[in-house]
Amino acid sequence: xxxxxxxxxxxxxxxxxxxxxxxxxxxxxxxxxxxxxxxxxxxxxxxxxxxxxxxxxxxxxxxxxxxxxxxxxxxxxxxxxxxxxxxxxxxxxxxxxxxxxxxxxxxxxxxxxxxxxxxxxxxxxxxxxxxxxxxxxxxxxxxxxxxxxxxxxxxxxxxxxxxxxxxxxxxxxxxxxxxxxxxxxxxxxxxxxxxxxxxxxxxxxxxxxxxxxxxxxxxxxxxxxxxxxxxxxxxxxxxxxxxxxxxxxxxxxxxxxxxxxxxxxxxxxxxxxxxxxxxxxxxxxxxxxxxxxxxxxxxxxxxxxxxxxxxxxxxxxxxxxxxxxxxxxxxxxxxxxxxxxxxxxxxxxxxxxxxxxxxxxxxxxxxxxxxxxxxxxxxxxxxxxxxxxxxxxxxxxxxxxxxxxxxxxxx
Numbered sequence: 001x002x003x004x005x006x007x008x009x010x011x012x013x014x015x016x017x018x019x020x021x022x023x024x025x026x027x028x029x030x031x032x033x034x035x036x037x038x039x040x041x042x043x044x045x046x047x048x049x050x051x052x053x054x055x056x057x058x059x060x061x062x063x064x065x066x067x068x069x070x071x072x073x074x075x076x077x078x079x080x081x082x083x084x085x086x087x088x089x090x091x092x093x094x095x096x097x098x099x100x101x102x103x104x105x106x107x108x109x110x111x112x113x114x115x116x117x118x119x120x121x122x123x124x125x126x127x128x129x130x131x132x133x134x135x136x137x138x139x140x141x142x143x144x145x146x147x148x149x150x151x152x153x154x155x156x157x158x159x160x161x162x163x164x165x166x167x168x169x170x171x172x173x174x175x176x177x178x179x180x181x182x183x184x185x186x187x188x189x190x191x192x193x194x195x196x197x198x199x200x201x202x203x204x205x206x207x208x209x210x211x212x213x214x215x216x217x218x219x220x221x222x223x224x225x226x227x228x229x230x231x232x233x234x235x236x237x238x239x240x241x242x243x244x245x246x247x248x249x250x251x252x253x254x255x256x257x258x259x260x261x262x263x264x265x266x267x268x269x270x271x272x273x274x275x276x277x278x279x280x281x282x283x284x285x286x287x288x289x290x291x292x293x294x295x296x297x298x299x300x301x302x303x304x305x306x307x308x309x310x311x312x313x314x315x316x317x318x319x320x321x322x323x324x325x326x327x328x329x330x331x332x333x334x335x336x337x338x339x340x341x342x343x344x345x346x347x348x349x350x351x352x353x354x355x356x357x358x359x360x361x362x363x364x365x366x367x368x369x370x371x372x373x374x375x376x377x378x379x380x381x382x383x384x385x386x387x388x389x390x391x392x393x394x395x396x397x398x399x400x401x402x403x404x405x406x407x408x409x410x411x
Contacts, residue, residue, distance in 0.1 A: 007143045010154075016133050016378035017041050020362075027366055037401045039328070039389040040372040042187070042346070044252045046320060048301070049313035052251060055304035059297040070296045075288040077104025077260065081299045084306040085260055089245070095232040101264055101280065103287060104294050104302075106257040108217045108246035113138040114290075115213060115242065115261070116179070118282050119269065123178040126158035128170045130188055130376060130383030132215065135181045152381045161382045162189060164351075168340065169197060172204050180205065182231075183215040185222060188379045188388040189349045190341015192227050198234050205240035211267065211279075212241040217259075220250040220318055222344045238264040242279065249346065249392075251305045251314045258294055258302045321346050324398040325391035331402030346391040349376070361387050369404040 013019070020040055028036060047053075062068035076082075082102040090097050105111050113134050116125075121143050127135050136157065139145050146156030153159055158177050160170035168191035173180075182201065184193040205212050212231065219229040231237045243262040247253035263283050268276040304310045329342035338351035350373070352361040358375035365371050365387065376386030391398065 005141070007141050007145075010140050010145065010148060011137060012148065012152075016374070019378075020372065020374060023363070024366065024372055031370075034370050036366075036370050036372060037393065037397045037404070038372045039391075039393055039397070039401055040374045042249065042390045042392055043254050044249060044317075044321075044392045045394055046252055046317045048252045048256065049305070049310055049317065051304045051307050051310035051313055052301040056297050056301040059300035063297065073293045073296055073299070075291055075293045076100070076284060077102065077294060078296065078299050081303045082260075084303050085245075088306045088311075090230060090232065090262075093228075093230060093233050095230055097232075097262065098265070100284075101262055103261045103263060103283060104299060105259050105261060105287075105291070106294055107248065108215060108244045108259045108261075109134055111244050111259065111261045112181075112213065112215055114286070115244075115283070116142055116144070117286060118279055119179060119211075124156065124158060124176065125179045125181070126160055126173045126177040126210075127181040128162050128183065128186070129159040129381060130162065130379030130386075131181065132183055132187050133379065135213075136380070152377070159380065159382070162186070162191065163382055164338075164340065167191075169193070172200065176208060177210055180210050180212045181215070182212060183217075185218040185345035186341075186347075187215075187218065187345075188347055188374065188376065188383065188386075190343070190345035190347040192222065192224075192344045195226065195228050195234065198228055198231060202231070202234045202237045202240060206236060209270070210240070211269065212237075214241050214243045216243055217246040218249055218345050218347075219245070220314075221322060221346055223322075224344060227344060232262070232264075239266045239268075242267060247302050247305065250318065251302070251310075252317060253298075253302070256298055256301065258298050320395070321391045324393065324395060327395075327398045328389055328391060328402060331399075332405065335406045337405075342391065348389040348391065350387045350389060352376075352385045352387060356385075358384055358387060365405070365409065368410065369401070369408045371401045371404055 082099050086097045116138050125139050125144055145154035158173050162168040162170050168189050214231040231241045246259040263280045265280045267279045271277045325342035328348050329339050332339050340349040342348040358377035362375045374388040376383030
């Protein structure tokens with residue numbers, strides 16, 4: 001008789017955004033005439049840049065001609081895209097990469113979830129709290145998390161609280177860890193990390209032999225030139241860090257699916273016999289076994305992001321979302337709510353008014369203002385008492401949401 005992977009039974013009841021969808025659906029069924037503004041899930045609303053769609057049209061035409069048709073592509077991605085990534089995303093910041101260190105994929109969510117497969121099941125995982133749920137859930141599935149306790153924490157995970165009290169800057173782990181998940185600009189709090197603080201993490205990893213899994217999916221939203229966009233801007237990071245990037249939130253690829261992961265050849269881990277093993281060929285082996293690569297048409301569109309027109313059009317979209325963030329942030333502050341983020345990231349982290357829990361604040365916002373956010377508790381125990389709003393909606397929705405909160409919400 002077949003048996004279940006018992007680790008899946010240790011997952012929390014439902015994926016955070018599934019529960020949000022369930023509650024919103026129930027509300028809409030009970031209030032069919034209500035107009036709901038969704039500022040919860042971080043899905044973009046602006047269309048793909050014209051330079052991208054034009055390139056994809058050309059690629060589709062190529063696929064329809066015998067002379068230019070392409071079948072299976074390289075699992076790690078086409079060189080024409082990897083070259084542009086290196087040239088535009090890293091070289092201007094003084095970071096040198098080779099083509100075999102760039103792996104094109106269908107999403108940063110996919111890669112951050114899958115990369116843990118390369119590490120031993122007994123590895124100790126540290127992660128910021130609150131945190132993107134995929135980091136936690138993928139390690140629960142792999143059997144590294146231990147048991148879930150009454151506080152919402154897993155017994156074998158090392159939680160690094162990020163709170164207003166420590167300016168959302170986590171302290172270094174107080175016990176040995178093997179893997180460290182860092183996300184900056186941060187999802188969900190919108191916090192950023194200074195070069196000096198990032199250097200401390202790199203030095204810690206060197207001293208302890210830990211590997212940093214650095215999620216930089218929102219780096220394009222950074223406005224301050226002093227804030228690093230890549231962990232590789234810090235000396236020594238190539239030996240201890242893997243970096244994840246995405247076209248989803250920069251160029252609107254949430255429904256098109258394209259991202260990439262940087263795995264420097266210098267990053268090594270320990271094998272059972274004590275020898276050192278490089279992660280780069282292991283990730284290449286994993287991808288070539290379990291992944292067929294991103295479609296040529298999609299990669300052609302991603303490459304167009306780096307053209308002159310593509311860069312201008314993409315920046316215009318990012319500016320649009322950041323103006324939404326300003327409207328939401330300043331609007332909520334003007335009515336007395338405590339707000340963080342929304343300056344170098346498309347996320348606004350709102351303190352629940354009074355003694356409301358995250359889910360109570362979610363329900364009140366939905367029922368009174370007909371606005372959907374994401375309960376902070378869904379991102380971890382330290383997210384309790386907060387709500388995340390996104391700036392990825394339409395301008396009129398951002399403005400209307402603030403007005404509804406101002407006039408309808410009892411805070």
